[in-house]
Amino acid sequence: MVEAQKARQDLTVKGESVERIFGNYQAWRYIVNRRYQRKLVWSLEEKRSFIDSIINGYPVPIVLLAERKATGAGPTQFEIIDGMQRLNAVFGYIENEYGVDGRFFDLNTMAETKALLDAGKLVQREPLLSRDACVQIASYTVPLSIYEFAGDGDVDEVFRRINSGGRKLSRQELRIAGSTGHFAQAVRYIAAKVRGDVSASDELPLNEMKKISITNRELPYGIDVDEVFWIKQGVLTKEQVRESRDEEIIADILAFMLLEPKPPSRSEVLDDFFGYSEGEPQQQRHAQIELATQKITTEVATADFQRVLDQLKITLNRSGRTLGQLLLGDQPPRAPRYFQVVFLALHKLMVVQNQEVVDQDQLAKLLDGSGKQIQVPEGGRWGAEDRANLVNGAAGVYGPAFGPAKAYDPAQVRWITQMENILTQSYTEQAAYDFKQGFLRLDGKHTFDEDSFDKILKTLAGIANIRKGVRGYVLVGVADTGADAERVTQLYGVDAKPFERFFITGVEHEAKALGRSLDDLFMELTSRIKRSALSEPLRDYVARNVKSVRYYDKTVYVFEAQAQEEPSNFNNVFYVRHGNQLAEVPAAQYGELFKRFLAGM
Structure with missing residues (x-):
């Protein structure tokens, strides 16, 4: 009870104007922790809808922040636990990144934006939103809940709890949120490398986050969603990438690469691998994947994954077709299990058997139409034996394009x-x-x-x-x-x-x-x-x-x-x-x- 009272004392609930929080943003005081936060995935329509709510004075959900005490002469910073997309939508509109109903925020409305305009750091786009509407945005009170946390574990747990009650986050986002084990770290790291939104640190100022976020091509920054490997090759849809389904595929593949006997592919097993399940058998499975990842190291697992993916990219580039087109002739709406089979077959040949491609054109020819012989099951469950048999069969088909690997050549x-x-x-x-x-x-x-x-x-x-x-x-x-x-x-x-x-x-x-x-x-x-x-x-x-x-x-x-x-x-x-x-x-x-x-x- 004493602990609960202390926790309540550390919680501050207040409202601050958009003008005030924009000032904090310009001072680089909002921090994003990529360990549990999603990519910036709101569409332009979602952003415009949120700004329209503010213009009309509708209430908006509370923004939850974790206060970080200042070190030395630096200002206090706030880690965003919930509300990153809302804040980004507001700041993006104020900075004239996009319009609402074709009209843009008047930069002369606030002292901060006028100073940025005068300094040439922002450019005024037209036509302008009415001054009254701009004043309504600037003076709108955003509800904030600011909490002092004892450690990262508390932040992670709060993030999971506030998102698990509704349908805000996908199952994979909840699995990986706050999961700090070796396996989760490897999945997170590989996924960022494949998407292209990798950063030197898990923590970034919100100001920098947009530069490596996955965005629509209409926005003047970030990584074009249509150029992300999963979407460009027809493996996943945009919505599935938004839901972090790419991380599910990587987790499935990585577990297959690391474990003997080979695991099945299903949602409950992934829960166990990320430590998202309770019960002794589930914890044993979590310990098993952790030990396997620790033995090989995250660095080696990442290097092996990257080497196979690079070879697949070379083959696809040579063929001039997407993965779905090369395997099946016509591009299916998505092809995650076909990708798994092909990737793991190449992994078996290149990593397990220590072979290398000796004829790139032959490999492209062997891949051409091979998906018609890969009978992947429909539905959520994919048995271990069936998956292993499909991988072995595909490796046999692609094998003639490979030969013994030569000595390492930098x-x-x-x-x-x-x-x-x-x-x-x-x-x-x-x-x-x-x-x-x-x-x-x-x-x-x-x-x-x-x-x-x-x-x-x-x-x-x-x-x-x-x-x-x-x-x-x-x-x-x-x-x-x-x-x-x-x-x-x-x-x-x-x-x-x-x-x-x-x-x-x-x-x-x-x-x-x-x-x-x-x-x-x-x-x-x-x-x-x-x-x-x-x-x-x-x-x-x-x-x-x-x-x-x-x-x-x-x-x-x-x-x-x-x-x-x-x-x-x-x-x-x-x-x-x-x-x-x-x-x-x-x-x-x-x-x-x-x-x-x-x-x-």
Whole structure:
């Protein structure tokens, strides 16, 4: 009873105006924990409907926040437990991301938005909503419930409870909400990589969340839902991705990869794997999958999954068809179980039997029409034996395109999913990533750009100096402007491969222009790093970890930096990264740099 009274004392219920909460948003005080929060999945119509409710003065559901006490001089922050989509809808409308009935919020209505307009940080779109309606929005009182939580476990439990009573969340979202085990973490991590909405941390300011959220193409940010693998390949519908059905597929596949004997596929079994069930047999199943994941590690499980998926992407890209079209001729409304069988068959050949594709065209031909022989059951249950037999049968069909794997060759590492994740992640972690179209000047003389190469090394030092624990990359063979990509095409006839706002040009044309093989160029780069003015131990780290990777038919060089025990320098000069800009640290500020860095700030 005492505990209950204390809990009530820690709960504050109040109303705050939209203008006030928008000010908090601009101060980056609202935090999203991706461990249990959904992607930003409201459609434009849902957002417009919510804004219409506010304009008409209708009551809206309460927003639940967890208060985080300020550390040092920083302001108090609030973790959003319930209400993320509502807040995003409000802030998006105020910032003129979309209109309601074709009309946009008047940025002169509030002092904060007027200041942003005057500073050029927001652009006024027209026609305007009436000033009276804009004032109604700005002054509307949003109900807030603010709670001080003892720990993450309390937050997770509250999130589950407030969402389990209704039909707000899908079963998978409830399973994974707050589940912190090895298996759940692996599923969460792989799912983000496949969707492309990966982030360096589980926690993001709400301001940054939209940059990697899955959105409709009408919105000027985020990941186009039609380009997400599951939808683009016809495996799942948009609604199913909204319900996190992609995580269910990954969990099903991962459990099959990890366990012997092979498990069945059904909802109750997934409940057990995520620790969402009670009872001794259920807990034993949870412990079994946890141990299996822990043995192989999340990193290895993710790498195996990614390797198989990249091969499937290569085959589909080569065929020019979606998975459903390739397997069945006509695209079905969805094909989750067909995907499982094909994926697990490739996994058996590539990972379990340690084979590799020796004839890409033959694999595409063997996949063509093979779905007609895969008799997947309808309904929710899929027996273990039936699933294993289908996987073994498909592996037998695709096997002739495979042969024994050769020794590991770093130049043949396929990084399709990983690189797309890095490109997307750079939207929210700009300081830790940089991109260069190549090593040669674009003046047509085909000469190695010494200054640009030194800039790469200075950038790596700047990344390593962000703070302890940081890891970042410089990718060479990736143009981040259309102008650079067009110039490369003009000079070398390269057909750049677009992804989001980037253009993958590769480095093959540069090796050819220099009269070298890719291996020779790679060795020269490694030698240049070892001879460079980059300080130790960062110089050794960069030289050991530089990679040559493949993105479809393009070769990209990946330079990796990691924070060392102390700040790093180039030619005895220290550098830092602010966003995507590199800055030299004045000698007078070296002491402050070391103090901040050693404090982990």
